[in-house]
Amino acid sequence: MVNLTIDDKQVTAPKNATIYDAAKMNGISIPILCHDKKLKPFGACRMCLVEVEQMKGRQIPACTTPATEGMIIRTATPDIIKARKMVLELLLLNHPLDCPVCDKSGDCDLQNLTYEYKVNSNRFTDEKFNHEIDYNNPLIERDMNRCVLCGKCARICDEIVSFGALTFIDRGIETKIGCEFEDGLNCEFCGSCISVCPVGSLLARPFKHKARFWAMTKHKSVCGYCATGCNLTLGVKDNKVLTTIYDEDQGFHKGQLCVRGRFGYQFINSAKRLTKPLVRKNGVLTESTWDEALEVVAVRLKGGTAVGALATPRLTNEELSLFKQLLVEKVGTSNFDHSAGYAHAALTKGLVSSFGTAASSATILDIQKSDFLLVLKSDTYETHPVVGFEINMAVKNKDVKLTIISDKRGKLSKLPDAKTTVHRPGSELHLINAIAKALIDENLIDESARTISGFAELTAALSGLTAEAVTEYTGVSSSEIKKIASEYATASKALIIFPVGQAYTGHTAALASALANLSILTGKNGKEGAGVLCLSEKNNSQGAVDAGFYSQGNGLDALQILDGCTSGSIKTLFIAGENPLVSYPNRTKVKAALDAVEFLVVSELFMTDTAAMADVVLPVCSFAEKEGTFTSSDRRVQYIKPAIRKIGQCKTDYEVFSLLLSKLGGTAPVTAAAQFDVLASKTPGYEKLSFAVLRKDGAYAPVSIKPVLVVTKAEKPIAAEPGNLLLVTGSALYHSGTLSQYGEGPMHVCPEGYIEFSRTDAASLKIVENDLVTVTSESGSLQLKVKVSLRIPVGVVFAPYHFAASSINTIWNGAPVTKVSVTK
């Protein structure tokens, strides 16, 4: 700590604080334009000038100058005020004063400072800039005429997002912010640059001229896409969510969002939302009343075990637990599941057998506290972009070592000193087992591991699986495997991160256990910055598992339920928000099941392919219209409350389930809060949680693990034959599940499915970017657009799974790797 005097006030500050930080911590505000607490000090704008007595009254920037012992600082002398006024005058010299039509007005740092310093005239005159405005993309407008060259956009794009789309171009008075060769912006459109822009140079185009900043009410919420659990502030006017507002103090991620969080909100007020219940009459879905629709459903639910249910893990914890209560207590069935079943097996089977609990042993906050990150698939960045930002910051700012094991390269591979081990598709488990074997052989294990149950069995099972032996399957050299093992073992804090989800069929229970084995063998669990972090797919995937909304041995799992529909053992199927026709493997099979089932009820926001097949469609609410809790991947339980009134006649899923429960002779707790209390009392780790506790920042549900070493058997991966390519599926950065198809933002940037080829394969097939090719597998064929990239290894193709229009499950039956042939 250092002691200093700011404006005649004795204050103390941490040793590494700047003058600006020291003042802020002690309630003294110094104006800033180019400084952002998330970014490295830059010192470009000269707004934060202060006087330091020891520096002979010179004016120095507070944001870049470290606070030192005994400093005597004055932040608002007449000279300082005069200097700041002049800085503003000079900035306003070129800045167009088009505030009345600028969307930033009201939230503009330059406007606020001009007001604060009463700069009502300008002693200087100069021409305004006449730069062309970048309208090349639908999401971010770049108007360099308004720019004050604070560099925050370029810095955040480099330091946090690691994309580097923007930079300073040219020199002197002609300096501007732009992209390479004056191109239009073509990036991942996370909008971080918009969030930090102090003026109206970077604006969200979907929000252009929609509302004045001050006319909106701001509602804190939690993002409804992936399981990172980012916090959002929704800007609402006239019952419409118009934008997301940046709040640099919100959440662990300090307001950082990805393209889905920032630009994917339009589905909430989409004109395509269902607003009235629909009942199939004479073969046609006809508008109906809630009474009629629910009556029909209630009658059909009295079918005991002939009833099956699939729910999306986008529902709240309260809804999922109430749905479970309805099914178990009143319907009398245990046939319910979510996310195709296998998508959560890594948690519910893998980590349960290894850790004794269906949860990760680390949190997202551990990423920056770690020394070594072992990331499986660089897709972590695509499935959970904000976790990707955490990895970027850990590697760039904290010198955390990063090793990626993947079947293709990705953005994470480009981080400084990142090591990427590219293995043959489908051979992850061999590779991880070989690492475990290397840990044991090279005696890199922690002594505690020898006493953990399963050690002898694991050692015996791994006996033949040396690094040399698996090279044949993995294509990775034995020295590389041994190097990963020793780096992982010798790092004092090492964290394993891997994504799971519907597109990641290869990330099975066995793989989760194999990864857990590595952490158990080396004693990495239970420490800060170490452990295993399983990133589940949907915003409440972890919550669905915690609420027990999956088959636990006494009922059918998702794929078995669909088989039951086909065979006739399931007569009524209740699908709450899932879209199996698009997201589950093998479309033909799913279609047959949904055709065969006697009665299908779907509660949905949109008329999805699945809903269109239903006998009753119930219109339900989005996350912005309901109260409840979501649990993120790392078991952070967060509270949401309605930001807008319900759309049309929509009801929340909670209301739907309560009404059905009462129709079947039961009673539901009246409020979501009471339902949460019921859930919390039954769920390990949730005992101390309640809405009152969660309302402000949410809370972590603690995880206690009982490690067991589990033997996992790897099957021989599929090898390509001549003329075949190996298809791996996954997520595209801009999307999440099938819901993001209704977000304008993600759809503008990535409107359709595609198939990604390596340059070599593209050249030998004589195809180029944007060609249409027919991809044929055993289960069917599909036309897809071609993308050519550097990141795909030869012989492998990649396709994302989100799109109904080019449903990848026509050619993919759920295998981790599918053999396909491609014709033009």
Added chain:
Amino acid sequence: MSDVAAQNNTEQEPEIDLSIADAVIDKYIDIPGNLMPVLQGVQDEYGYIPRVVADHVAERLNVYPSQIYGVLTFYAQFHLKPRGRFIIRVCVGTACHVQGAPRIVESFFDKLHIGHAETTPDLRFTFEKVACLGACGMAPLAMVNDSTYGGMTVQKVEEIVADYSQRPMK
């Protein structure tokens, strides 16, 4: 970018052989802070920095393409358009200005049909106005590559253009 130069660019770029750039990059790849020497090296090889080369350097050195463009536009030494075989520089510093440099500039414009910092379509000449060449005693002054021409007149402009139009391109 003038239309002529833009045309030149699109006509030229498909023929660019990246192995030349690779040779330069290989020389510096393991040295920290290698961006400037690599860019200077590739400019020496190609005469300017074509976009495909800039993108290739970005890919090989794992630097953002935008960052490379920032460096290329910051330093006057880098050129993004093909340059002529003969670089004509006319001094427009104070001494030369007083001695009639503007008229020298005008007559080069007339003769070559190009403006400041532009290149003739046949890639023979690039014309540049420069602030001072440091030989004010010889004002008005012009340079063609490394040869200096003092006491410039409109007559001499014609002679210089005629002379260099005859010289071989290689």
